[in-house]
C-alpha cells in the first residue's frame with residue numbers, strides 16, 4: 001500500500017497493515033500523517049485564526065500554550081540525554097537556546113511572554129502555570145515521558161510535527177493580525193521567528209529518521225511516534241474547546257475576565 005492510497009489511515013495501523021520498505025515511503029507516510037492529523041485541522045484553530053474567538057478565549061489559548069512552550073527545552077534536554085553520540089547532542093543543543101535564549105539574548109519563551117503580556121495576562125500568573133487545564137499538563141508531560149522512555153529514534157521522530165508548523169504559523173500570523181484589534185506584529189514575534197527555526201529543525205529530524213530507520217519495523221516506530229505527537233497537540237485543543245468554547249471550565253482553571 002502506498003501513502004497516496006491510504007485514505008483511511010485512522011483505520012489502519014502502520015506496521016501491521018502498512019509496511020514501509022524505503023526511506024521515500026517513510027517520508028510519504030509521515031507527510032500523509034501530517035496532512036490528516038496535524039492540529040492545523042482542529043476546529044479550535046479554525047476559530048482562533050478566523051477571528052471567531054473573544055479576547056478571553058485567546059488569552060486561555062496563549063496561557064495554556066505557554067506550558068507547552070516552556071516545557072519544550074526540558075523535553076529537548078531529555079532528548080539530548082538519550083544520545084551518547086556527541087554529534088547528535090551538538091546538533092540538538094541549539095533548540096534549547098532557541099527557547100531559553102542566552103545571557104543577554106532573548107529566546108522563544110520570552111517572546112511567548114510578550115504575547116501573553118500583550119494580551120493582558122499577568123506574567124507571574126502565566127509563569128506559575130496555575131491556571132492551565134489539567135489536560136494541557138497531562139498531554140505536555142506525556143510528551144516529555146515519551147522522549148525519556150521510548151527509543152532515541154522515537155524521541156527524535158516525535159518532533160516531526162514541526163514539519164507542518166510553518167504553514168500553520170503563517171496562517172496564524174495573517175489571521176490573527178487581520179481579525180483581532182488586540183493583536184499587533186510585535187506580540188506575534190514568536191511565530192515570525194519560528195518560521196526560520198522550525199524548518200531547519202524539522203529537516204534535521206526528517207533526514208535523521210530517514211537515515212536511521214532502516215527496517216520496516218523501525219519505520220513503523222517513527223510513524224507511530226508522529227501519530228503520538230499529533231495526539232499530544234490535538235487533545236490540548238480539544239480541552240480548550242471544551243472549556244472555553246463550550247463553557248466547561250474545570251475547577252481551578254483560568255477564568256477569563258474579559259470577553
Ligand SMILES: O=C(O)c1cc(C(=O)O)c2c(n1)C(=O)C(=O)c1cc(C(=O)O)[nH]c1-2
Nearest residue numbers: 072158159160161162164165168169194233
Ligand atoms: O504553534 C504550533 O502549532 C506549534 C506546533 C509545534 C509542533 O508541531 O509540535 C511546535 C511549535 N508550535 C513551536 O513553536 C515549537 O517551538 C515546537 C517545538 C516542537 C518540538 O516538538 O520540539 N514542536 C513545536
